[in-house]
Amino acid sequence: MRHLLLAMLAPGSAEAEIGRVQQHIFADHGLVSAVALPPLVPVAFLAELERVSRRGLLLELNASVVSPYRIALTGLCWREGWLYFAFHSGGVWESLRAAAPPATRGLFPAFEGFFLGCGESKPEHREMIRPPLPAIGFTSSSLALIEITTARLDGAWWREVSTETLEEIPLRGRRRT
Secondary structure (H helix, E strand, O other): OEEEEEEEEOOHHHHHHHHHHHHHHHHHHOOHHHOOOOOOEEEEEEOOOOHHHHOOHHHHHHHOOEEOOOEEEEEEEEEOOEEEEEEEOOOHHHHHHHHOOOEOOOOOOOOOEEEEEOOOOOHHHHHHOOOOOOOOEEOOEEEEEEEEEEOOOOOOHHHOEEEEEEEEEEEOOEEOO
């Protein structure tokens, strides 16, 4: 199955920190979904867009964001059985979400935070999953269309998954007037 995800991507240093947290969760709890995807912030799962209709989408979305902006992690948050590093973006994530094409149901919820997986964890064990919160913040990021392909139909999509970045641009936004 193919899924098209509109996502924010952190700059390299923040991406490396989030990646270490994902590895920490996998090492400590054996949760494969924590390392199934690279560090990303899900904005919306989109219905399959033709290549022609995708052209210019990221530029339009970029224009919906007001700059400058700063992203700061605020803590762990569970959404519909999935773990995220929530953050405050000063309206960046909300602007992207509002300007995105209509969303479809995806593999996990879109949320203002880095996806950390953990969907296969039992509810009674979730309180034990407490990775350290990296002291990071950043003022730049990228916007990407990512194709996620899964082979499993039993719900455990993270066991056989691949990703391909179809398009990526720096998320600069427009200056306040």
